[in-house]
Amino acid sequence: xxxxxxxxxxDGRQYPLIAERHMAFSPExxxxxxxxxVENYVKLWSRIKQGRGDYYRREGSIILEQLDxxxxxxxxxxELSKGQRRRVQSAVGFLSNPKxxxxxxxxxxxxxxxxxxxxxxxxxxxxxxxxxxxxHRMEVVERLADLIIVLDEGRVVTYGSVEDVCSILCGxxxx
Numbered sequence: 001x002x003x004x005x006x007x008x009x010x011d012g013r014q015y016p017l018i019a020e021r022h023m024a025f026s027p028e029x030x031x032x033x034x035x036x037x038v039e040n041y042v043k044l045w046s047r048i049k050q051g052r053g054d055y056y057r058r059e060g061s062i063i064l065e066q067l068d069x070x071x072x073x074x075x076x077x078x079e080l081s082k083g084q085r086r087r088v089q090s091a092v093g094f095l096s097n098p099k100x101x102x103x104x105x106x107x108x109x110x111x112x113x114x115x116x117x118x119x120x121x122x123x124x125x126x127x128x129x130x131x132x133x134x135x136h137r138m139e140v141v142e143r144l145a146d147l148i149i150v151l152d153e154g155r156v157v158t159y160g161s162v163e164d165v166c167s168i169l170c171g172x173x174x175x
Contacts, residue, residue, distance in 0.1 A: 007099040007130075017099060024093035028104040028134075032077035032088050039073035042092060049096035060095045066121050067091045068114065083109030090118060094125065101125070103133045107140055119143055142166075 005017040017023070032041050042064070046055035056064060064070050067087045072080065080088065086109050093101055103122075107115045119140055122131055126144075135141050141148060142162050149159040150169065158168045 022099040024096045024098035024101045026089040026093045026103045026106055028108065030085060030089040032080060032085055034078040036077055038075055038088055045092040046095055056095055063091050063094045066117055083114065086110060098129055100130045105135055106133060107135060107137045115140055
């Protein structure tokens with residue numbers, strides 16, 4: 001048989017997880033369309049995922065504010081730094097209100113303050129969605145993760161809670 005992923009509705013019933021409708025992905029090398037303004041890009045994704053181009057101005061405005069995307073709205077994709085692209089990609093993913101959000105190196109290119117804002121947004125969102133994060137930034141992963149899987153060249157080295165993984169990898173002394 002085939003593996004069917006599901007999500008639990010507010011009514012306690014299981015529903016099929018449909019990638020196009022229920023999932024978001026923020027890729028490591030994600031690009032905002034070079035010849036489109038950030039605002040038009042966000043508007044496009046609001047229209048695709050929420051059915052309304054103005055979603056980002058109303059319900060989604062808090063996400064743009066928390067990720068400091070509003071100052072970028074008039075810029076073209078080609079004008080954005082790596083960290084700015086990461087913030088726009090994360091915002092677009094959150095605007096889709098996914099059941100499952102996959103992040104690949106979401107903190108790459110972000111400063112400490114921006115990383116903190118994204119971490120806080122992820123923690124708040126984790127009450128209503130599942131989040132999978134691939135990252136080398138252990139100080140952030142430790143704050144976010146319920147379960148950590150450590151890979152080495154695609155091979156699972158260890159997995160478990162933050163405490164268990166730290167103990168396995170570092171022994172009993174952590175500096």
